[in-house]
Amino acid sequence: xxxxxxxxxxxxxxxxxxxxxxxxxxxxxxxxxxxxxxxxxxxxxxxxxxxxxxxxxxxxxxxxxxxxxxxxxxxxxxxxxxxxxxxxxxxxxxxxxxxxxxxxxxxxxxxxxxxxxxxxxxxxxxxxxxxxxxxxxxxxxxxxxxxxxxxxxxxxxxxxxxxxxx
Amino acid sequence: xxxxxxxxxxxxxxxxxxxxxxxxxxxxxxxxxxxxxxxxxxxxxxxxxxxxxxxxxxxxxxxxxxxxxxxxxxxxxxxxxxxxxxxxxxxxxxxxxxxxxxxxxxxxxxxxxxxxxxxxxxxxxxxxxxxxxxxxxxxxxxxxxxxxxxxxxxxxxxxxxxxxxx
DNA sequence: GATGTTACGTTATAATATAACAATATAGCA
DNA sequence: TGCTATATTGTTATATTATAACGTAACATC
Ligand SMILES: [Zn+2]
Ligand SMILES: [Zn+2]
Ligand SMILES: [Zn+2]
Ligand SMILES: [Zn+2]
Numbered sequence: 588x589x590x591x592x593x594x595x596x597x598x599x600x601x602x603x604x605x606x607x608x609x610x611x612x613x614x615x616x617x618x619x620x621x622x623x624x625x626x627x628x629x630x631x632x633x634x635x636x637x638x639x640x641x642x643x644x645x646x647x648x649x650x651x652x653x654x655x656x657x658x659x660x661x662x663x664x665x666x667x668x669x670x671x672x673x674x675x676x677x678x679x680x681x682x683x684x685x686x687x688x689x690x691x692x693x694x695x696x697x698x699x700x701x702x703x704x705x706x707x708x709x710x711x712x713x714x715x716x717x718x719x720x721x722x723x724x725x726x727x728x729x730x731x732x733x734x735x736x737x738x739x740x741x742x743x744x745x746x747x748x749x750x751x752x753x
Numbered sequence: 754x755x756x757x758x759x760x761x762x763x764x765x766x767x768x769x770x771x772x773x774x775x776x777x778x779x780x781x782x783x784x785x786x787x788x789x790x791x792x793x794x795x796x797x798x799x800x801x802x803x804x805x806x807x808x809x810x811x812x813x814x815x816x817x818x819x820x821x822x823x824x825x826x827x828x829x830x831x832x833x834x835x836x837x838x839x840x841x842x843x844x845x846x847x848x849x850x851x852x853x854x855x856x857x858x859x860x861x862x863x864x865x866x867x868x869x870x871x872x873x874x875x876x877x878x879x880x881x882x883x884x885x886x887x888x889x890x891x892x893x894x895x896x897x898x899x900x901x902x903x904x905x906x907x908x909x910x911x912x913x914x915x916x917x918x919x
Numbered sequence: 920g921a922t923g924t925t926a927c928g929t930t931a932t933a934a935t936a937t938a939a940c941a942a943t944a945t946a947g948c949a
Numbered sequence: 950t951g952c953t954a955t956a957t958t959g960t961t962a963t964a965t966t967a968t969a970a971c972g973t974a975a976c977a978t979c
């Protein structure tokens with residue numbers, strides 16, 4: 588039971604991450620094919636780099652990796668790919684980190700909550716309907732129409748609490 | 754009933770904002786006196802500028818206002834004041850806007866949620882224990898120790914829904 | 920008043936993101 | 950096929966937000 592319901596757990600050190608990557612890329616390819624979207628080589632590669640691990644990664648980190656691969660790349664190169672991936676729900680932006688992470692449920696454009704470990708840098712994506720309903724209730728009381736939610740919780744994950752130096 | 758329980762409402766156009774300002778500044782002065790903190794002229798002025806309205810304001814906006822007042826100011830000037838005000842719970846940073854807004858319950862270092870109107874730019878600060886408890890429950894399930902919460906909801910406030918052009 | 924500490928001034932630079940326009944690739948069609 | 954409109958990427962410059970580093974001034978305590 589290493590990979591079942593992984594999207595509701597904090598990524599563990601021993602999980603089969605290659606499965607995460609191939610699954611995410613496959614889902615992205617399927618989704619884009621289905622939606623008539625062009626997952627170009629660049630966009631595919633950026634998505635792959637983002638999925639290298641579960642740590643949100645900065646735009647300029649990605650940019651550096653692209654240039655090290657020999658590709659001609661400038662800030663707009665990476666930001667345009669990020670925009671495409673964001674617009675189509677394939678990645679999330681972690682506002683509190685100015686960083687980007689792969690989405691566990693691509694294409695849904697769903698609300699998500701993130702728990703981010705300050706020790707190992709990993710982020711867990713949750714989709715807790717309860718949080719959404721409480722926010723919706725507050726919004727209703729205020730007469731407020733919700734457009735975008737940002738729920739990001741920083742702290743220390745269970746794994747890092749056990750290990751002093753991750 | 755214009756100003757009662759204002760902290761749980763979206764700031765209305767007709768509310769007596771001068772009361773907000775004087776109350777906030779008075780509370781800040783009292784708090785700093787009580788805690789042995791130095792609310793210097795600069796810090797006091799920055800706090801006052803932030804409380805000019807209920808719209809989160811950017812650091813460089815504040816900086817420009819200071820320089821227009823004839824004060825010698827550079828980015829560190831304003832960021833150091835912001836740091837002081839943040840550390841002592843007198844203001845909040847709105848991560849999704851890179852902007853700063855006065856705190857309704859200064860000194861408590863409490864968790865807060867923000868509802869931010871994309872039309873008028875105003876932000877309402879809530880302190881919904883329910884949201885906190887749901888987050889705490891998720892954290893417990895994950896074995897996650899919460900350090901910092903960011904809950905920011907963007908959308909359209911009731912007032913702006915009624916008026917097409919605020 | 921000497922001394923240690925805190926706050927502020929000043930210059931430079933880091934980190935993140937976008938504007939504007941040119942070149943290229945792709946898709947749809949004559 | 951070749952032509953044309955559109956989408957994508959390349960390129961250069963710049964905007965926006967934030968911090969590093971170091972010096973000076975104010976303040977407090979003795
Ligand atoms: Zn994984
Ligand atoms: Zn961790
Ligand atoms: Zn007010
Ligand atoms: Zn509004």
